[in-house]
Amino acid sequence: MVKAKIAVCVCSGGIDSTVAATIALHEGYELHLFHASYGQRAAKREKEAVAKIAAYLGAKELKFVEIPFFKELGGSSLTDITRSVPVGEEVNLDKEKETPSTWVPCRNLVLLATASAYAEVISAEAIFVGFNAEEARSYPDNSNEFVKRYNAVLEKAVAFFSLPPTVKAPLVDLLKHDIIKKGIEVKAPLHLTYSCYLGEEKHCGVCESCLHRRRGFKEAGVEDTTVYVNKPKGNPKS
């Protein structure tokens, strides 16, 4: 019997990581979806979405982990409920290298380290992530350079005689509208994804993540069936 090639797919339940997981499936990997709750407001909704996505993609396993210390460390409006998440006109989707309050310090480094531990345990060859050019404008831990350097570290982070997994970021050069087009092409379950930072049942429609989602569908020329609670004001580009 041929041994399946295994991929851990880091999945937040959003569009990017769901498209990346679907690409992994097309490349013939056995999928092990991985979601981390790190104190983010939307953790419960994300987990609900990831469970549906895992079932849709026929994932072999669904792994939920808790990384509780980010909440204690603070420093982000995603994990600190005493701070407000920017909405509407407070959001600028196109500013480069400006750190929004939704930045979680070193989150992707810790997330990938945890996913790498899981990958070593199950002998996964690859770790798929949804990092992309749109997010990399504000979040340096979404960049190609980050992936390259992380992979170099990973070679010395696993046991002797373990084959280090490789982090694969198939969307790293793409903006949101191209990711949505790619998602349609590979038949990713975009209808099951959840993007909102606030974590309410329906998408708020005006947080940074909802605005990226709205604009992405619009620019891709793809019908957006998401139910948004609010319409953006004074944000003509979204």
Ligand SMILES: [Zn+2]
């Ligand atoms: Zn939102």
